[in-house]
Amino acid sequence: MLNIFNAEHEYQIREKRYSEQFNKESRQYNILSNLRVVAFLGIIFGAILFYYEYRISGSLFSICALVTFVIFIVQHEKVKNRKELAFSLARINRQAIDRINGKWVEFTDNGEEFFDQKHQYSVDLDIFGQASLFQWINNTVTFLGKKFLKNALTEPETDILKIKERQAAINELAGKLDWRQHFWVEGGSIKNGTNNPEALFEWAENENHIFRLPWLIWVIRLISLATVVSLLLPFLKDISFLYITAILLLTQLILFIIGLRFYLNSYEVIDRHKDAILAFQKLLTRIERENFESKYLSELKSSLIDSSGNYASKQINELSLIVDMMSFKHSPLIYFILNVIFLFDYNCMIELERWKKKSGCSLRTWLTVIGKFDEISSLTTIRYDNPNWCIPGLTNSKNNLYAKNMGHPLLFSNARVCNDLNIKGSGNVLLITGSNMSGKSTLLRTVGLNLVLAYTGAPVCASDFKCSIMDIYTSMRVNDNLEKKISSFYAELLRIRTIIQAASRNNSILFLLDEIFKGTNSKDRHIGAAAVIRKLSKMKTVGLVSTHDLELGELEIDKDIDVENYHFSENYLNNQIVFDYKLYSGVSKTTNAIYLMKMVGIDEL
Incomplete structure (x- = not known):
């Protein structure tokens, strides 16, 4: 089994290897750049020989130099691509090292x-x-991947079987580090990769009936063919044929102007996504060529093949070729000639509509698959970097949570203190007391974050973790709103009302309340907090409540509710407060507010 240091070591090896490869390819790139110049000068030299009457030797020299020049151009482009790939892979591994080291x-x-x-x-x-x-x-590199990751973190999956399928997918991809990193590189090549592809989807799914009319297609093809034939006729010196050619060219010019608006509307959308379309083709190819065993990933992959057995990568490659053809628009003279002779725009639009009819409605599905792989690959980083974290067990029992050696996933491992926790079922409320800075708020966030990770299918920061499916509600950072004339106390009341309303609809809820009702006087705080805890416990919800109000610990003896007391403690060493951040049973017996005030210079106490 790997540990975190092995993961970091693997990243270091890969970063070094790709950096060395980048340097090697850079040297070759520079050499080929110089050789291209030499070959080009050879072409010029051959032309000079030819000019000075050395016809045969000059021609041979120029031809050899030209062939060499073309070879160097092809090799130069290949080396350039390898250099960029090595650079991107080195950067990804460097970033992975930074993630492990807390940067x-x-x-x-x-x-x-x-x-x-x-x-x-x-x-x-x-x-x-x-x-x-x-x-x-x-780690996402696509708009949809980022969106799906956001949804996974804020709209947790509630189906246990689906969560388990995601767990298996994450576990499988953890063993495909090379595949994941190449996936990120290819996705990262998309300029403005985080742009919403909705406009592209709408373009692909909307029909332009004009360019699907059979008679129009025949007319366009016949006019183009007639124009080409008239230009190739050997006896064009006959004035009548010249008139025919002129009429045909004028007709195509008029048609070109009429259809330009339709062409530009389509071209604007696909030109904006041109590089993305090419990257999507590479990503789809990478998915299609990989074997996946987990149900989640294999089902995603299977949705890339249509009923006729055509792969998505092949179909989107056809679109990419059409888009490349349309790029002649950036060469105005060539673009104009192609349209006047071949009605180029019309033929491109006909091909686009043919593609949209066959594949347009599938584009959303293909990009969704890419986004899902992107999201899962990002979550897989947790599994690979932290192999000692456990895969959470999901239970059908109601409102249970058991965690052993559970820590805050965002804290650096050297600063992380782990605790055990056990919420035993409906109505169980853990009351957490303790001094300032002792770890109460961190514990609440530790519970919440690990639950969020568990529902995404990712590992959690614990040696053992079992939970049921619960909606998470919190009231921790509640601020006032001057614009709406809402005080922090009233804002907290509104948040707690939301929790109570949710519990009335579905009591499979875990709540996290931090320093409950800290915005009011001690008497009202105690009465209000006790009322809220009783209400939520009787509604059969579960949760954690942190408080400085030690008197709330008396709720543990109330037989009508299920409240358990826990606390954090501290020690004093050499006039310094020392926290161990360990959770203990019972109510806190210490306070440190006065001591902290004295530490900051408020000693008139």
Whole structure:
């Protein structure tokens, strides 16, 4: 079994190998660049020989130099591609090393665009934003992959069988490191890869009936053929044939101008996604050529073959070829000549509509498959980098959670302190007391984040973890809203009302309440917090409540509810507070607020 140090070592080996390969290819690239110049000069030299009456030797020299020049161009392009591949693979492995060493907080994509204050837990659990769960695990290279990852973290799967299928898929892809890294490289080649492909989907799924009319297709083909034939007739010196050719060319020019609007509308969409289409073809090919054993991945792969046995990569490659043909638009003179002689735009539109009729409605499915592979590959990073983390067991029992040696997944391993936790069933509420900075809030986030990971199918930061399917609700970072004239206390009431309303619909809920009702006086805080805990326990929900109100510990003796007391503690050594961040049974017996005040200079106490 690998451990985290083996994973880092593997990344280091790969980073070194690809860096060396990049340097080697760079040297070859520079050599070929110089050789191209030499070959080009050889062509010129042969032309000079030819000019000075050395016809045979000059011609032979120029031809040999030209052939050599073409060979060098082809080799130069191949080396360029290998160099770029090596550079990208080295960068990916360097980033993987940074992730293991805790430098992932410097990664630029932290998903802040998904920040939603109204979400039931994402803000409180640091799902998005700086130093977030998303920033840690995100490796996605496509818009849909990123979207699916966001959905997996905020709209957890509730079907146990589907979660288990995702677990098997993640476990399988963990053994395909080379495949995953090449997948990321090919996806990363998409310029503006995070652009929404919806416009492309709409284009592919919408028909342009004009260019599907059989009679129009025949007319376009006949006019083009007639024009070409008239240009090739050997007796064009006859003035009547010249008139016919002129009329045909003028007709095509008029048709070109009339159809230009339709052409430009289509071209604008596909030109914007041109490089993406080529990358999608490579990604689909990579998926199709790989063998997958897990049900989730094999079913995704099977959806890339249509009823006629055609592979998606082949069909999207046909689109790529048509798009390449349409790129002549960037060469105005050639583009104009092609249209006046061959009605080039019309023929391209006819081919596009033929492709859309056969494959257009499948494009959304293909890109969805790519996005799903992208999402799962990103989650697989957790499995590969942390092989000692456990695959959570999912139970059909209601509102249970058992964790052994559970730690906060975003904390660096050297700073992580693990604890055991056991929520025994409906109505069980764990009341967490303890001093400031002792670890209460971190424990709540540890529980929430590991549950989120469990429902995505990913490993969790624990040596053993079993849970049932529960909706997660939190009330931890509740702020006032001056614009809506809402105080922090009232905002917290609204959040707790949301939890109670959700519990009335479905009591398969785990709630995490941090420093409950801290925005009001101690008497009201105690009465209100006790009422909330009794209410939620009687509604058969489960959860954790952290508080400084030690008197709430008396709820444990209330026989009508199921409350258990736990606490964090601290020690004092050389006038310093020392926390062990370990969870103990019972109510906290220590406080440190006055001591902390004295430490910051407030000593008039």
